[in-house]
Amino acid sequence: MSAPAVRLDVAERTLASGLTLLAVHNPGVQTFACVASLDTRVADDPEGLPGVANLVGECLDEGTKRYDALQLSAAAENLGAMLEGNHRGGVVMCPAPTHKKATDLLRELVLEPTFPQREVRRVQSEVLTELQAEADDPRSVAARRFRRRIYGDHVLGRAMQGTVDSVAAIKPKHLRQYHERWFRPSGGYVAASGPFDTEETLDRLERAFRGLRGATPAHAVYPEVTLGDASDEHLAMPREQVHVFLGHAGIRRTDPDFYTLSVMDHILGSGPGFTSRCSRKLRDEMGLCYSVSAGIAASAGEQPGTFTAYIGTSPEHREKAVDGFLAEIRRIREQPPSPSELQDVKDYLTGSFVFALERNSNLAAYAIRAKRFGLGFDFVARYPDLVRAVSVEDVREAAERHLHPDRLTIVSAGAS
């Protein structure tokens, strides 16, 4: 089955400061989105204070040089815009006619936050309550423990929000220092998508973000992530269900097996509907769960992600579910999928990627990803061929290389 033909109109401009601007022309829409994504990382948190980067993102919209928190949100609301900060910058989405003023608000949020003490204290206590709510949620508890087990003391094992102790210890000066140090132009991107000519958009972005100056310091070098030993842990919580995570360290987005593993994931546990082997077996045939998945490619980023299988089930089914996952992991390592099974997944992947290009915010994020991972703007045109090139033996070999059933970390939380 042929893939839908899509060609994107994307333009780029790199400023002397090192900031790269990207513009996507999305004709016929009445909306606009702009995304700022700077070269910051979770590991840039100051030593001993995990959670600073996250709190910076949460507090960017709590006041700028021109506006206090309520004035800033009112300014966005008056434009019909949604404005949000995050630890890499921020995003604004708005009706197309208000895009100039909305982009200006994003600039203020990214370049000129003031981190007022009173608001920082309030947001800090909101994050602490969020951590408490997460500690009540067995799925979150298991997910957090699972990452910790896999990454150990490695920086990737840290929770983005930090811990109750570390968040409580953060002061506004830490946020200002982090912002001053890391919100720099080099290695960063600002991308916009809307119904406007790309050169005009680039001109506007340049005027808005040329004030972002200075050099980005070198990031800490991460040690390599290594595979841990097999382990199995259950955290008892009084609930109806038990949430089980099973897996190990995964791959980077730049891994040469990335596309083969994307295909493998869809056969194993990430397929649409209930077409994957794990869904068919554990949900459809055995009726063990409502929610089940397994995959390695989706979490691949600048740093290694995880291979993660997940199921939420009744406690009496925990072992059956783990055995079911294990059987499917072994099977995909040992036997190539059937040609028709592979073809079904290829048809899905080559036909469905176009749906990720419908929203302006997705298009802007896509342009950034294409640059950050060196995919090229013609990636959407090349992607079907990359998927079509995968053979049944490629899938088996990649599964054998990247899935390790004898080194699985299993963590569950919830009912016993």
Added chain:
Amino acid sequence: MKMDLQMLPDVDVVELDNGFRALLVERRALPVVASVCWYQIGSRDERTGETGLSHFLEHMMFKGTDKFGKGEIDLQTSKMGGSNNAFTDTDSTAYYFSLAADRWETALEIEASRMRDCLLDPAEFQSEKNVVLEELAMGEDEPWRPLYQAAESTMFQTHPYHHPVIGYREELERVTVGQMRSYYERHYGPNRACLTVVGAIDRKRARQRIERLFGSMPRVDDRAVAIREPEPTGERRVVVKSPHSVTRMCVGFPTCRMGARDDYALDLLAHELGNSKSSRLYRRLVVRDRSVTEVSVMNEVRQDPGGFFVMCELHPGADPSKVEAAVREEVAGMVADGVASADMRRIRTQIESSFLFQDETVLDLAMKLARFEAGTPLGFRTLADVLPTYASLTRKELREVAARYLDFDRATIAWAVPAAGRAESTRGAGKTSKKARKKPAKKAAKKASKKPANKAKASRRKA
């Protein structure tokens, strides 16, 4: 800011003799098509002893028909590079597809086949019942769902909105495939459905296919008129003992039908009260008092009169009685003062923008058209009047609507408080206890002014 927005797209209407209606919109930005088949069948149509059947049946509609065997609907969709899903709420069940433009018509064949010819295989029924029971268990573990369900069950005591969309465990365990078949045959038919198709389509060809596939379907009985919920005679209170350590509150007021003029007024009032950082409750509870981490307000309109809900998540240590008093004060303040002119402009802009974002994808637009077609007396054409109606509401009218509906003598106040052994006090909370289902938390004040999704909803899988 004045925006010139296109609210009502160019729609081709297909109207068949058997009552089936389809709305076709051509949109060619990308080679994609979305279809939504929206049935006027929901938990409101269930009788005692068969709660949850609408949602359970929605699951079974993917388990095989006369033309598409077990697993074939998902497999065919996947092979075509598309996606599908479905959801059930109190009033409706909707099935939807997103497919590439050169293969979307398979969605029509699937919808036609399962409108009357779902297999309902007994073995599949048993296996899927376990999946539904797991879904129910998952919902019971969620922090908001039992609270929201307790509020709904207390607010609606006569109307079938009383029972959870997913049903009661005991009734689901007992329900038979025969009961499901009878329910299916009673309710699934062309006059209870509408179809919307949006994307890169040939409208003439689509019309012909629809006429051929759906034209011979037999009608079923029209939807029964539901019992009207009597007006509450005083404030109602309910407390859910929760395994979660954070205290949460839900206040509900019974309101009006979807599409009524008061519905529009309540939308504006929901924004004024709690759906942005500029709102009364955010400024009071989150910024000034610092007693609450999240607040959101939903105007949850339905085909029969629905509810207006205020939801708060308390900081640890915050005094629930003070939070409740503050909510009462702010609601009373809004009833007395109404909405200032500048705020009216801001809120209207937010609402206009939210409608615009509901058109971003072909599926968004197909879903919006179907919701208005099925849920409002004038159908999708209501969309042409939406923004003028918001614009025509006066401050005086908003005060009157607020006074009519947001009266605590009509309110249901529900609390979820930590069960014994969890850290938190229950001061200010009420007496009875009830356990139920539903409602995801939402950082509404952090988000844009999108109209909140229907919270009394269950889906075949998580989106």
